[in-house]
Amino acid sequence: MANLQIAVVAVTAFQQNCTLMWDEESKEGVIIDPGGDNDRVKEAISELGIKPTAIWLTHGHIDHAAGAMEMKEDFGIDIVGPHKDDLPLLDGLEKQAQMFGLEGQVRNCQPDRWLEEGDVMQIGEHQFDVFHCPGHAPGHVVFYNKKAAFAHVGDVLFAGSIGRTDLPGGDHEALINSIKTTLMSWPDNVQFICGHGPASSIGQERTSNPFLV
Numbered sequence: 001m002a003n004l005q006i007a008v009v010a011v012t013a014f015q016q017n018c019t020l021m022w023d024e025e026s027k028e029g030v031i032i033d034p035g036g037d038n039d040r041v042k043e044a045i046s047e048l049g050i051k052p053t054a055i056w057l058t059h060g061h062i063d064h065a066a067g068a069m070e071m072k073e074d075f076g077i078d079i080v081g082p083h084k085d086d087l088p089l090l091d092g093l094e095k096q097a098q099m100f101g102l103e104g105q106v107r108n109c110q111p112d113r114w115l116e117e118g119d120v121m122q123i124g125e126h127q128f129d130v131f132h133c134p135g136h137a138p139g140h141v142v143f144y145n146k147k148a149a150f151a152h153v154g155d156v157l158f159a160g161s162i163g164r165t166d167l168p169g170g171d172h173e174a175l176i177n178s179i180k181t182t183l184m185s186w187p188d189n190v191q192f193i194c195g196h197g198p199a200s201s202i203g204q205e206r207t208s209n210p211f212l213v
């Protein structure tokens with residue numbers, strides 16, 4: 001089995017980790033959360049020789065989804081995810097842009113396919129289970145590759161912190177529940193990339209994250 005390769009490009013003023021994951025051999029891969037600065041992401045894609053096959057969205061916030069429609073058109077690929085509970089957020093991206101003074105740079109986003117708990121996504125032979133983890137956003141999903149002990153958790157859990165819940169649709173109790181029932185059910189050795197800041201592991205957060213201990 002060829003290795004799964006991962007690269008992160010921090011985009012926008014929010015330093016969002018737009019993530020590229022691809023199969024070493026076929027070079028086919030996905031773009032997770034193209035939130036903007038698409039030129040820099042496309043530069044990385046061309047330098048690394050990746051052939052994008054889909055865009056995956058973890059949730060519908062502007063820093064994760066603002067570049068999705070343009071990226072979809074540039075590569076002729078589908079937008080997959082998040083869960084349909086984020087429809088109002090994706091329909092309201094232009095409104096979110098106004099809140100942050102970014103009007104005119106952002107388009108509302110229409111995914112080609114919604115995701116649900118239990119869906120299975122593939123990058124070549126690499127398999128990712130989809131989990132619906134509401135709290136930071138109602139339709140937030142995460143991607144877990146059990147075999148590789150690797151996950152992409154978006155803005156659910158960070159190194160030493162958790163997603164904010166003061167934005168529209170946020171729910172602190174739901175977020176803690178998502179983290180405890182889903183992410184904390186994974187083994188300690190699972191490494192994860194998150195939407196902002198450095199990567200971490202489930203074991204590290206289980207023992208030291210101040211929101212969980």
Ligand SMILES: [Zn+2]
Nearest residue numbers: 059061136155
């Ligand atoms: Zn977010």
Ligand SMILES: [Zn+2]
Nearest residue numbers: 016063155195
């Ligand atoms: Zn974010």
